[in-house]
Amino acid sequence: xxxxxxxxxxxxxxxxxxxxxxxxxxxxxxxxxxxxxxxxxxxxxxxxxxxxxxxxxxxxxxxxxxxxxxxxxxxxxxxxxxxxxxxxxxxxxxxxxxxxx
Amino acid sequence: xxxxxxxxxxxxxxxxxxxxxxxxxxxxxxxxxxxxxxxxxxxxxxxxxxxxxxxxxxxxxxxxxxxxxxxxxxxxxxxxxxxxxxxxxxxxxxxxxxxxxxxxxxxxxxxxxxxxxxxxxxxxxxxxxxxxxxxxxxxxxxxxxxxxxxxxxxxxxxxxxxxxxxxxxxxxxxxxxxxxxxxxxxxxxxxxxxxxxxxxxxxxxxxxxxxxxxxxxxxxxxxxxxxxxxxxxxxxxxxxxxxxxxxxxxxxxxxxxxxxxxxxxxxxxxxxxxxxxxxxxxxxxxxxxxxxxxxxxxxxxxxxxxxxxxxxxxxxxxxxxxxxxxxxxxxxxxxxxxxxxxxxxxxxxxxxxxxxxxxxxxxxxxxxxxxxxxxxxxxxxxxxxxxxxxxxxxxxxxxxxxxxxxxxxxxxxxxxxxxxxxxxxxxxxxxxxxxxx
Numbered sequence: 001x002x003x004x005x006x007x008x009x010x011x012x013x014x015x016x017x018x019x020x021x022x023x024x025x026x027x028x029x030x031x032x033x034x035x036x037x038x039x040x041x042x043x044x045x046x047x048x049x050x051x052x053x054x055x056x057x058x059x060x061x062x063x064x065x066x067x068x069x070x071x072x073x074x075x076x077x078x079x080x081x082x083x084x085x086x087x088x089x090x091x092x093x094x095x096x097x098x099x100x101x
Numbered sequence: 102x103x104x105x106x107x108x109x110x111x112x113x114x115x116x117x118x119x120x121x122x123x124x125x126x127x128x129x130x131x132x133x134x135x136x137x138x139x140x141x142x143x144x145x146x147x148x149x150x151x152x153x154x155x156x157x158x159x160x161x162x163x164x165x166x167x168x169x170x171x172x173x174x175x176x177x178x179x180x181x182x183x184x185x186x187x188x189x190x191x192x193x194x195x196x197x198x199x200x201x202x203x204x205x206x207x208x209x210x211x212x213x214x215x216x217x218x219x220x221x222x223x224x225x226x227x228x229x230x231x232x233x234x235x236x237x238x239x240x241x242x243x244x245x246x247x248x249x250x251x252x253x254x255x256x257x258x259x260x261x262x263x264x265x266x267x268x269x270x271x272x273x274x275x276x277x278x279x280x281x282x283x284x285x286x287x288x289x290x291x292x293x294x295x296x297x298x299x300x301x302x303x304x305x306x307x308x309x310x311x312x313x314x315x316x317x318x319x320x321x322x323x324x325x326x327x328x329x330x331x332x333x334x335x336x337x338x339x340x341x342x343x344x345x346x347x348x349x350x351x352x353x354x355x356x357x358x359x360x361x362x363x364x365x366x367x368x369x370x371x372x373x374x375x376x377x378x379x380x381x382x383x384x385x386x387x388x389x390x391x392x393x394x395x396x397x398x399x400x401x402x403x404x405x406x407x408x409x410x411x412x413x414x415x416x417x418x419x420x421x422x423x424x425x426x427x428x429x430x431x432x433x434x435x436x437x438x439x440x441x442x443x444x445x446x447x448x449x450x451x452x453x454x455x456x457x458x459x460x461x462x463x464x465x466x467x468x469x470x471x472x473x474x475x476x477x478x479x480x481x482x483x484x485x486x487x488x489x490x491x492x493x494x495x496x497x498x499x500x501x502x503x504x505x506x507x508x509x510x511x512x513x514x515x516x517x518x519x520x521x522x523x524x525x526x527x528x529x530x531x532x533x534x535x536x537x538x
Contacts, residue, residue, distance in 0.1 A: 003187060003188070004185060004186065004187060005185065005186065005187070005188065005191050005208035005210050006182040006184075006185045006210060006211065007182065007183060007184050007185070007191050007194075007195075007208045007209050007210055008181060008182065008183065008209045008210070008211065008214055008242075008246050009179045009180075009181065009183040009246070010195075010200050010209060010243065010246045010247050010250060010324065010328040010329075011179070011198075011200060011237075011328050011329075012232070012235075012237030012238050012239065012240070012243045012328065012329040012330075012331075013237065013238050014231070014235050014236050014237045014238060014331075015236065015238075016173055016176075017121075017122065017123075017124045017236075018124050019124050019125070019126065019171040019172075019173060020124050020125050020171075021127060021164070021168060021169040021170050021171060022103070022104075022125060022127045022128060022129065022164065022168050022169075023102055023103045023104070024103065024163075024164060025103045025160055025161050025162060025163060025164065026103055026160060026161055027161060028161065029157065029160065029161065035102070035104075042137075042138050043138055043140060044135060044137070044138050044139045044140070044145065047139075047140075047142065047145050048107060048133075048135055048139075048145055048148075048149055051145055051146050051149040051150070052107070052149055052153075052156065055149065055150060055153045056153075056156075056157075059153070059157070072505060072506065073277050073281070073505060074277070074505060074506075079506075089102055092102060093102075093103075094102065094103040094104065094105075094160045095102055095103070095104040095105075096104070096105055096107065096156060096160075097104060097105070097106045097107065098106075098107040098108075099106075099108060100137070100138055100139075101108060101109050101112050101137045101138065101282065101339075
């Protein structure tokens with residue numbers, strides 16, 4: 001119990017991940033197409049975005065919405081939905097994502 | 102595209118960790134108060150309405166300099182000898198750094214790690230893989246350090262290395278299950294000659310404490326998931342209730358008393374191979390069979406599978422029950438087919454009936470049906486495995502996991518070092534002796 005121990009570090013090294021900035025914002029939502037991305041199998045994702053859609057419509061009446069429903073606990077870009085997702089992303093001015101948690 | 106992520110306020114740290122892990126630390130996250138997986142409209146409306154200004158701001162407010170061009174966080178450089186102290190001080194230090202699992206650890210000194218490394222021919226700096234979510238490098242030395250901490254013997258090293266390889270196989274969906282709210286725990290099944298070399302329990306109380314191998318192999322893997330992969334409870338690992346199986350959940354299959362071919366042979370390896378198989382159940386339950394014949398055993402199984410999980414499944418049968426089934430002509434595959442076909446509930450008991458199907462369900466499973474129609478609990482016999490383990494007595498184990506496309510059991514061959522037999526001899530006799538009283 002009283003012996004002295006010099007101990008090695010169990011925490012692993014990791015290569016630095018290249019960092020990216022986030023995309024520039026839109027100046028105003030008026031007239032924009034907003035993407036709504038339900039990105040999980042969890043049941044609350046879609047109704048949360050339904051409420052977001054309703055509230056935004058009230059505040060910015062000419063808004064358009066484009067939905068992308070992805071029902072798996074995976075990264076969409078690592079699935080066969082990748083192409084459809086990328087096409088969808090090109091068609092929106094800004095996006096709001098919810099996972100239900 | 103400008104984007105914002107909505108999440109429950111208690112998942113905000115997790116969301117930001119995930120974004121940083123993907124190289125985008127500036128991702129704008131709006132925490133809200135909608136209860137997780139909420140189905141109550143009023144609560145969703147209230148939680149979302151309260152953050153509408155924040156959502157609009159997240160999409161319209163100009164970027165800060167840091168958001169435009171994030172700078173890497175300074176990584177703490179730790180010396181090779183990270184701490185010096187007595188047993189208690191070392192344990193306190195590791196615990197406070199978040200490097201232990203709460204139980205006392207064996208200090209990983211140069212000497213103890215060197216001894217652990219005798220369990221493999223691979224060089225200490227060899228990278229077995231990078232463990233998610235942090236993509237920490239699982240060098241042979243880091244595996245050995247965590248193995249020492251867990252109380253493992255050097256002979257466990259080949260199995261631990263194969264365990265890391267199993268974690269990295271995408272079919273395990275380790276990256277999902279390790280951090281999921283569902284608190285999935287790795288369940289390790291060991292097959293082949295290494296079971297006996299390491300004295301891995303396949304008999305009475307195989308899943309209970311008391312055997313170094315069963316205890317330390319699972320514990321070492323858990324420490325590696327935390328210290329190499331970087332999945333920490335309540336930070337990245339968002340398991341709601343947690344799972345005692347995360348301490349350890351390791352059994353050997355009792356191949357000697359099984360009437361069937363062992364799991365690793367079903368998985369494509371040869372009987373003489375040593376192997377580790379893995380899947381991530383969230384639940385383990387024990388049931389009494391309804392009778393001691395084949396009908397009683399299988400009906401006990403099919404009527405006790407919970408309908409809330411619909412993925413991978415393991416039936417753990419003690420040898421006596423396996424023999425009864427085998428004597429009646431049942432194979433492992435036929436048991437799996439029977440369970441898949443007849444484990445059913447009335448539709449009104451099935452989660453898909455209640456919630457109308459979650460987004461990911463195939464359309465045909467989302468359709469509401471007559472409440473008294475039967476719905477199958479498990480998706481396919483291919484997701485079911487039967488493992489023979491456990492002692493005398495009349496109980497059966499059920500392990501229930503989840504599903505994603507391509508989810509499967511994963512089995513890896515264990516590669517042994519050249520002087521394996523000598524190494525085994527050195528540690529083989531470390532077994533408990535229980536005196537009668």
